[in-house]
Amino acid sequence: MDLLDNYKKAWSNQPEETSKLSAIEIYKLAHSKSSSIVKWIFIIGILEFVILNSLYFFVDIKTAMEEYRKIGLENFIYYSNILAYIIIFYFLIKFYVNYRKISIVDSTKNLMNNILKTRKTVRNYVIFNLTYVAILMLVATVATINTNSKDLNTTQVFMVIGATLLATLLFLGVLWLFYQLLYGFLLKKLKRNYKELAKLNSTN
Amino acid sequence: MQKNLEAKFLEDFEKNQNIAHKICRIYTSNKSAHNDLFQEITIQVWKNYPKFRGDSKFSTWMYRVALNTAISLYRKSTRRVKTQDISNLAYKIKATDYDDTEEQQLKALYKAIHTLNDIEKALIFLYLEDKPYKEISETLGISSVNARVKMNRTKEKLKNILNP
Numbered sequence: 001m002d003l004l005d006n007y008k009k010a011w012s013n014q015p016e017e018t019s020k021l022s023a024i025e026i027y028k029l030a031h032s033k034s035s036s037i038v039k040w041i042f043i044i045g046i047l048e049f050v051i052l053n054s055l056y057f058f059v060d061i062k063t064a065m066e067e068y069r070k071i072g073l074e075n076f077i078y079y080s081n082i083l084a085y086i087i088i089f090y091f092l093i094k095f096y097v098n099y100r101k102i103s104i105v106d107s108t109k110n111l112m113n114n115i116l117k118t119r120k121t122v123r124n125y126v127i128f129n130l131t132y133v134a135i136l137m138l139v140a141t142v143a144t145i146n147t148n149s150k151d152l153n154t155t156q157v158f159m160v161i162g163a164t165l166l167a168t169l170l171f172l173g174v175l176w177l178f179y180q181l182l183y184g185f186l187l188k189k190l191k192r193n194y195k196e197l198a199k200l201n202s203t204n
Numbered sequence: 205m206q207k208n209l210e211a212k213f214l215e216d217f218e219k220n221q222n223i224a225h226k227i228c229r230i231y232t233s234n235k236s237a238h239n240d241l242f243q244e245i246t247i248q249v250w251k252n253y254p255k256f257r258g259d260s261k262f263s264t265w266m267y268r269v270a271l272n273t274a275i276s277l278y279r280k281s282t283r284r285v286k287t288q289d290i291s292n293l294a295y296k297i298k299a300t301d302y303d304d305t306e307e308q309q310l311k312a313l314y315k316a317i318h319t320l321n322d323i324e325k326a327l328i329f330l331y332l333e334d335k336p337y338k339e340i341s342e343t344l345g346i347s348s349v350n351a352r353v354k355m356n357r358t359k360e361k362l363k364n365i366l367n368p
Contacts, residue, residue, distance in 0.1 A: 003363050003366065003367055004359055004362065004363060004366075006309065007309055007310075007312075007313045007332075007366065008331075008332055009306070010306040010307075010309035010310045010313065011310065011313060011332045012332070012334075013306055014306075014310050016222050016225075017221070017222055017225040020221060020222075021218070021221060022218070023214040023215075023218050026214055026217050026218055026221070026246060027210075027214060029242070029243050029246040029247070030213070030217075030246045030247055030249070030250035031250075032243060032247065033247075034244060034247045034248070034251075035240075035244065035279070036244060036247075036248070036273070036277040036278070036279075037276075037277055037278075037279050038277060040279075103252075103255075104248050104252055104268075104269050104272045104273065104276075104277065105252055105255055105256075105265070105268065105269060106272075106345075107268075107342060107343060107344060107345030108271065108272055108275055108276060108326070108343065108344045108345050109344060109345025109346065110345050111272050111276050111345075112275075112276050115276060186279065189279065189322070190276055192321075192322075193275050193276065193321075193322045193323055196321060196322070196323045197323055197344065197345070197346060200323070200346050200350050200354050201346055201347070201350055
């Protein structure tokens with residue numbers, strides 16, 4: 001008899017849990033709050049959509065547009081805004097579709113794959129938003145320099161560009177760190193398990 | 205309709221709760237984590253119960269939901285295994301009419317399983333529960349061949365831990 005067979009016998013003979021739950025206790029548990037990572041990914045994803053979009057409300061559109069007009073970017077801002085909203089809408093739909101695909105009744109591999117896909121949609125959305133803001137900043141800086149080129153000397157031009165770059169990098173750096181922490185905390189275990197399963201399918 | 209469904213769920217779950225308890229013993233190493241995971245499994249089984257169509261046995265379906273909860277949905281890490289917590293397992297598996305050697309074997313088995321990673325734990329658990337390879341590979345989402353290969357390796361690993 002195999003060594004493990006002995007242990008298997010001990011396993012199947014193990015007594016049932018001593019503190020078995022009654023139907024009422026099960027009812028209470030079933031209706032308590034879930035702390036699953038899928039729930040957190042959904043909440044954080046929605047928050048990211050809301051927070052990034054509500055940032056625009058803090059900007060005084062009229063004054064901003066006036067500024068853009070001065071540097072000749074009115075049309076560019078108008079059309080790029082329309083395009084940005086179409087893309088954001090696409091991300092929202094994709095996020096929802098991916099989220100709905102997550103099913104615990106699925107196989108472990110599909111389940112993990114769908115969780116990671118949902119999270120990736122939010123990540124891509126954030127990358128898109130940041131790139132969009134970075135491009136706007138760059139274009140605005142160049143346009144400002146262009147319109148004021150007579151009043152600025154070369155050193156001042158480089159200083160403006162340098163300051164803008166530094167501010168952008170700093171902002172992105174802090175955000176990246178925040179993301180690493182947040183999703184690292186949420187998904188560390190899941191990613192480890194997913195890698196383990198993926199490895200199984202590729203090496204054999 | 206909802207009331208009927210709820211009554212049916214409670215009946216099914218109460219009968220099969222031992223599946224969830226065994227998974228909790230494997231994936232957690234202290235009582236509070238055990239209860240935490242058990243709670244999440246209960247929530248997930250209830251939330252998905254309307255999708256259970258009865259074309260398979262409830263227990264088969266519950267194995268999948270409970271394992272998926274432990275591996276994918278439950279966030280807390282199980283890596284930090286405290287030895288004194290494992291010995292606490294004894295309080296859960298003590299019974300008067302229970303063979304002493306088997307009790308020792310069971311304790312050693314749990315202790316060994318705790319050193320495996322989450323996927324290996326799932327494989328060994330399904331093996332100990334006598335599940336066919338078809339079900340194991342479908343539950344995890346890997347091919348039967350891969351399930352077999354990995355199962356043999358994990359069994360060897362477990363044997364080495366049990367009998368170094």
